[in-house]
Amino acid sequence: MELRQLRYFVAIVDHGSLSRAARVLHIVQPALTQQLQLLEQELGAQLLHRSAQGMSATDAGKLFYEHAQAILKQVGDAKSAVAQSALRPTGTVALGIPQSVSGALALPLLMAVREKYPEISLQLTEELSGNLIEQLKSGRINLAVLFDDGQLAPFIVKPMIEEQMMYITCANSRFAHLGTSIDLAAALQVPLILPGYQHGVRPRIENLVRHAGLAIGDVIDINSVAILKSALLADMGATILPVAPLLSEIERGEMIALPIADSHISRTVVLCASKNIPLTNAASAVERLVLEVAQTLCDSGRWLGASSLM
Incomplete structure (x- = not known):
């Protein structure tokens, strides 16, 4: 062959x-x-x-x-690794980002790569985290932003962000809550629009609710971020999610996010690379830049609900 x-x-x-x-x-x-x-x-x-x-x-x-x-x-x-200079990395780097993180990270990262490494061609792949894991294992992508669920042993894992989940509604929603926070029991009284069970967010919410001795009532299962946004804007219910996938709507004032006062629901965002396939100089440069951009977004408060683990 x-x-x-x-x-x-x-x-x-x-x-x-x-x-x-x-x-x-x-x-x-x-x-x-x-x-x-x-x-x-x-x-x-x-x-x-x-x-x-x-x-x-x-x-x-x-x-x-x-x-x-x-x-x-x-x-x-x-070939790129042999040809590249460590001081001036060039080549193509493929980075996978889950749909629920791209809203906060993708654009700032693209801008940072173009400014700092203009000779690197960054290819961003937006997928479900399960698909990104398979692509990273096979070498089709160089790096992937994933969620630490204890199942990432095949990869080199660098913690980035601890991302708080919040109660989110459209602005002026009939499900909006007065005040600066909401209790978990009150959040569970409204129809919730949530991702399906194959998403890492849903099991975390279900486990927390169960441990609190509570139950989730009416749930609308939606696996598409775009459709979930539309359902929220149509005031079909509220959601409990990290802010990142809805960041643009929150910044424009179309949606409101409140912390859940009596419960800490979060997920850990990490940057992963293969243990078996070495990174090119360009991929190593992008790896460092992803961590820098995430740190900056946290420090500036632009990644709402996120705290740095770096």
Whole structure:
């Protein structure tokens, strides 16, 4: 198996056509077809469906595509690591950020990278944390912002933020609470809009409520941050969440966040790298900058409800 065969296969999947892939790769189509056939023979599996509409990956092809992408990225990282200067890092760095953190961290980080390391191309991936863990394990991303749930042993973990969860409603909501804080029992009396159980936030809330001897009543389960925002703005209920995913709406005055006075609900945000795949100079520079930006956001109060662990 050759690296060029991996590049050829990825190009065919990306472009959905042998002819289009051949044009992009600057090779003749018969040569591309031959290399694909050799690859399928070596793997003992059909990787692509061929039809009048083009080409698409089989189940085996989809699995191989993920590995091929990871291998090609690691080869590119290795070349960059040799070519880079530690004082002037260059290259591409892929960083994964959960949807519920990107609202606070993504834009400040992008601006900081462009200002301090203009020769680094930062690729931000916004995903559920479970997807980011798999991508970090396979080497498809260099770094990931994750939540410390005690299951991060495969990674090098650097604590960043302790993020407080708050009671959040739209401004002038019928579920708004007078005062500067709210008790947990009072927060549980209103319809709550919460992420599903596959999100790390939900089990933390459920466990705290159970330990307090209380119960959650009416819950609207929504896994999309965008839809959850819309439901809050439509005054369908309140939520208990970290501020980060709703930071823009709170800063604009569209939503209000109150601390829960008698209960401490929080999550620990960490920065992770693989123990098995070394970071390039560019990735190490971005790693340091992520920690610096998070520290600055905490110190300035721009990341509401967050305290630094650095």
